[in-house]
Amino acid sequence: MTVPFIERQIKRGGVLIALGLVVQLLTFASVHPLAFVVFLLAGCPLVAAGIALYLYSLVAHEPPGSPPGFGSVTRPPPAR
Amino acid sequence: MSRVVIVEIAFVAATALLALLVAFRAELTRVRGGKVLAFVALFILPVLAVWGGFSEHMERAQSTRFCLSCHVMEDYGRSLYIDDPSYVPARHFQNNFVPRDRACYTCHTDYTMFGGVKSKMRGVRHIWVYYLGTVPKPEDIKLYHPYNNRECFHCHLGARRYEEASEHHKQPDMLAKAASGKLSCMSSNCHDIIHDVGTLKDATFWKGAP
Numbered sequence: 400m401t402v403p404f405i406e407r408q409i410k411r412g413g414v415l416i417a418l419g420l421v422v423q424l425l426t427f428a429s430v431h432p433l434a435f436v437v438f439l440l441a442g443c444p445l446v447a448a449g450i451a452l453y454l455y456s457l458v459a460h461e462p463p464g465s466p467p468g469f470g471s472v473t474r475p476p477p478a479r
Numbered sequence: 480m481s482r483v484v485i486v487e488i489a490f491v492a493a494t495a496l497l498a499l500l501v502a503f504r505a506e507l508t509r510v511r512g513g514k515v516l517a518f519v520a521l522f523i524l525p526v527l528a529v530w531g532g533f534s535e536h537m538e539r540a541q542s543t544r545f546c547l548s549c550h551v552m553e554d555y556g557r558s559l560y561i562d563d564p565s566y567v568p569a570r571h572f573q574n575n576f577v578p579r580d581r582a583c584y585t586c587h588t589d590y591t592m593f594g595g596v597k598s599k600m601r602g603v604r605h606i607w608v609y610y611l612g613t614v615p616k617p618e619d620i621k622l623y624h625p626y627n628n629r630e631c632f633h634c635h636l637g638a639r640r641y642e643e644a645s646e647h648h649k650q651p652d653m654l655a656k657a658a659s660g661k662l663s664c665m666s667s668n669c670h671d672i673i674h675d676v677g678t679l680k681d682a683t684f685w686k687g688a689p
Contacts, residue, residue, distance in 0.1 A: 406505035409517060413502025416525045420495035423532045427488055431548045432606055435536045435592075442532070446525050449498070453521040 408456030412449040419445030487531050494524040540592060546583035549609055554617040554676040555583075562685045565672045567665075573685055576634070586630050618677035626673075628657055631664045 402410075422442035426434040497520040507513035539545050547556040559572040559582060568586070571577045577585040584593070591602025601623065608614060635641040636658065646669075647653055656662035664670050 402505070406508065409505040409508060409521065410502045412521055413498045413505075416498040416521060417495045417502065420491050420498065420525065420528055423528065424488060424491050424495070427484070427491075427532075427535070430539050430542060430545050432540075432545070432602070433610075435540060436603070436606055438532060438536055443529055446529050450522055450525055453517070 405456045405460040408452055408459075412451075412453035412456065415449030415452060416446050417449075419443065419447075419449060484535065487535055490531065491528045494520070494528045497524060537592070541581050541584040543580055543582045543584075551609065551614050551617055551620070554679055555674050557679055557684070558674040558676055560684045561679075562683045566675065567670045567673055569685075573687075585633075588630060588633075589627075625663060626665050628660055628664050632658070 419442045422445060423438055426438040426442060428434075501507065501517050501520045505517075508517045543556070546552055558566065559569050561569040564570045568582075571586070572579060572582050584590075589595070589598060591605065592599050641647065642654065647657075650656075653662065657664060665673065
């Protein structure tokens with residue numbers, strides 16, 4: 400059974416967010432400028448990417464039976 | 480570790496676990512309750528966690544421990560313990576004129592990440608140089624701009640001791656010049672002995688510090 404598009408994206412987004420938060424937790428272990436930079440350049444982008452992926456999955460998701468239209472990411476069938 | 484930090488860590492850990500739960504049980508989102516859970520776990524809570532983490536890191540960046548965590552800054556930390564009241568930072572630090580756990584930030588409020596964009600870029604450059612470049616000797620480190628009287632006036636402006644000190648009336652318009660920034664508090668023959676880390680090897684140190 401194939402996993403729906405939205406669930407695949409949610410999985411990827413959730414993993415990215417969790418990774419970013421783990422990086423954030425690790426940076427809490429140290430009071431040092433490098434910890435801040437790692438938080439800013441690794442933790443934050445991972446979380447941001449995860450959130451973006453999740454939000455993208457919401458807008459790109461087409462419920463079964465819905466007509467392709469505004470916001471659709473799939474191509475309409477070619478005209479005959 | 481303060482209670483706030485413990486709560487912050489617990490919150491971030493719980494958010495990460497919740498994000499993983501939603502990630503590996505994505506089929507939960509097929510029902511309305513699951514959709515709400517996903518929105519909370521993958522949007523609301525992570526945003527709050529990152530915001531809290533950013534605040535925590537900014538708070539830490541104001542601590543003396545943070546500023547002195549780089550080896551090159553250690554001598555500046557030692558200079559706070561010089562047993563000589565003519566050293567302005569030492570006098571302020573040892574008499575609690577500045578909070579000891581925020582001693583650096585109290586007098587250097589626009590340093591690196593707390594300053595403008597240029598200051599922030601310099602902060603990133605400092606880290607680059609620290610790990611990948613040639614680190615200058617502590618005594619060769621200088622401020623990018625002349626020290627701003629504003630930092631002194633946070634506390635001293637309007638204070639009776641400052642206004643009435645005879646040294647501040649050697650010239651009739653001395654206070655006005657200092658207030659307008661035309662005369663630096665740290666100009667020659669005034670408060671010109673600052674950290675002077677180059678002379679530490681000959682200095683004696685206050686033993687009363689914790």
